[in-house]
Amino acid sequence: MRVAIFGAGATGCYLGGRLSNAGINVTLICREKVKKAIEANNGIGLSDYLGSRFRVMPNKLVVAVEELKAAEAIFDVVFVMLKCQQVNGIAQDLLNISDEHTDIVFMQNGIGSFDDIRSSMPARKLYQGVTSFNVLAMDNCVYHQGTEGGIVCQSFRHSDILQKALNQQHEFFECVEDIRCVIYSKLLLNLNNALNAIANLPLKEELEHIKYRKVLAGAMKEWLAVVKHEQIALTQFTQVKPHWIPKLLTLPNWLFTRIAKQMLTIDPKARSSMWQDIHDGKATEVDYLNGAVVKLAKNYGIKTPINSAIVQMIKQLEQGEVVDFDLVNFNN
Incomplete structure (x- = not known):
């Protein structure tokens, strides 16, 4: 299974790191600054309030979806980790890295940003989720989970696989029907x-x-x-x-x-x-x-x-x- 993190800022890098550490094939679509920082530090550093610390390198880092070859452009799951105000302008990029079988999960805080993008992509499977924890970007490309909590999202086709992979150490990924x-x-x-x-x-x-x-x-x-x-x-x-x-x-x-x-x-x-x-x-x-x-x-x-x-x-x-x-x- 291949997962893309679209808009890998602090929370996106943290989720991407957790997925990579769990053995999932992860591609980070991120800003050039983030990509260079990950490469310069030999991966993403993750730490949390429980004292866990590790560093992991995702399978692929790209700045734009155009960098992906045809054979690797379609993902099984795409987590959209952009800020609410950035969501409206990404419909075409998401269409380019998905097909009718792709699960696209929007992980924005707040209310309002999902409605417009949903009308722009009627042929795709779109879901919503939230992160119930806080992530702080630190030096040396370390992302720190500072509060308890995890990922909560609607159930989707591949959610059971991700849930099993991410919950090996402690409860981190939960699916619900009423998001x-x-x-x-x-x-x-x-x-x-x-x-x-x-x-x-x-x-x-x-x-x-x-x-x-x-x-x-x-x-x-x-x-x-x-x-x-x-x-x-x-x-x-x-x-x-x-x-x-x-x-x-x-x-x-x-x-x-x-x-x-x-x-x-x-x-x-x-x-x-x-x-x-x-x-x-x-x-x-x-x-x-x-x-x-x-x-x-x-x-x-x-x-x-x-x-x-x-x-x-x-x-x-x-x-x-x-x-x-x-x-x-x-x-x-």
């Missing part, structure tokens, strides 16, 4: 991506500050109000039920820290992917995360002052401006 519940649940947790970028702190340190937790709780309540109107039964990713998380976040520091330590394992180095994008001067996915809350809430007349303010701050950071969290009014 919408998973995506909506992941969005609840991903509302912290933007706050982490604004705080400019490691995730663990950010969550130790009640001022950030209270704002996150408010952002989550706005999304939960939308979820209630859409009658979605959220998937439980942590030991705490989704609807209880906002209340947990507003607990005093001493109590929150004690409970959170039992609820979720976070590496002290872990930061959100949106922090990474701001740090690298890239556009973020905020329109598909907090922005999606704002957009969907309008359908039900739900006010979203907190998520709206967060979107505005991220837009300012994208422009290189400085934002002062303590001066922002989240009640407008």
Whole structure:
């Protein structure tokens, strides 16, 4: 079986490395910078919060699909690991590396990017999935899984093979029938991506500050109000039920820290992917995360002052401006 990772950034390289280490034939379709880094470091380095460390070289590295020879251009599975805002422009590339038997799995955070691409590829088998963990790009082409979790996606033709290969050491790959519940649940947790970028702190340190937790709780309540109107039964990713998380976040520091330590394992180095994008001067996915809350809430007349303010701050950071969290009014 041959698998392509289309858009191998931090999470894509991590998944590609895990697949390669499990004996799967993997091709990474990535930027020239990433390709050169992998070659210069003799492979992809992977580490995680459990202390695992190894380095592996994928079967093939290419910058463009045109580099693939005819005999190797069609894959059994393609994981699309691009950011939401990049998905719309890749339909032709995906058609060129797939056929009617290929499983194409879109692994984007947030809501909105899958709808347009689906209409562009009616003859292909398209699926959705999410990563329920955080990956930080480090020096020497090392990608670090900083929080617990794994891959969750819709079942597809080759999913059993990948599940068996990836789950040899510990549970990492899971298939579900109702991916919408998973995506909506992941969005609840991903509302912290933007706050982490604004705080400019490691995730663990950010969550130790009640001022950030209270704002996150408010952002989550706005999304939960939308979820209630859409009658979605959220998937439980942590030991705490989704609807209880906002209340947990507003607990005093001493109590929150004690409970959170039992609820979720976070590496002290872990930061959100949106922090990474701001740090690298890239556009973020905020329109598909907090922005999606704002957009969907309008359908039900739900006010979203907190998520709206967060979107505005991220837009300012994208422009290189400085934002002062303590001066922002989240009640407008």
